[in-house]
Amino acid sequence: MTIGQNIKAAREAAGMTQAQLAGLAGTDRRMIGRYEDGSTDMSVVRLIDIAKALNVSPESLLEGV
Numbered sequence: 001m002t003i004g005q006n007i008k009a010a011r012e013a014a015g016m017t018q019a020q021l022a023g024l025a026g027t028d029r030r031m032i033g034r035y036e037d038g039s040t041d042m043s044v045v046r047l048i049d050i051a052k053a054l055n056v057s058p059e060s061l062l063e064g065v
Contacts, residue, residue, distance in 0.1 A: 001064040003047070004036040010054045010061065011036075024053035 001009075011021050011032075018032040025032070026049055034040040035050070042050075044058075051058040 002038055003042075003061055003065055004038045006061045006063060006065075007032075007050060007054075008036040010056050014054055016054075021050065021053055025049040 011018070016024075017029075018036070019029040022029045022032045025046070027046065031040070032050075035042050035046075047061060048058050051061055054061075
């Protein structure tokens with residue numbers, strides 16, 4: 001799985017929309033979509049922000065990458 005696929009799976013498991021995750025992670029919905037579909041890279045800081053918003057470890061989002 002890619003980081004984006006892991007983010008999407010964790011987001012859906014948490015019952016969140018892209019907009020909700022974006023609000024918690026300090027970005028916008030379009031960027032979450034781009035991260036999930038792999039069309040843009042993210043910084044380590046953004047990965048940590050997303051992991052915190054999803055209440056998962058950053059390492060779990062990197063599994064299988």
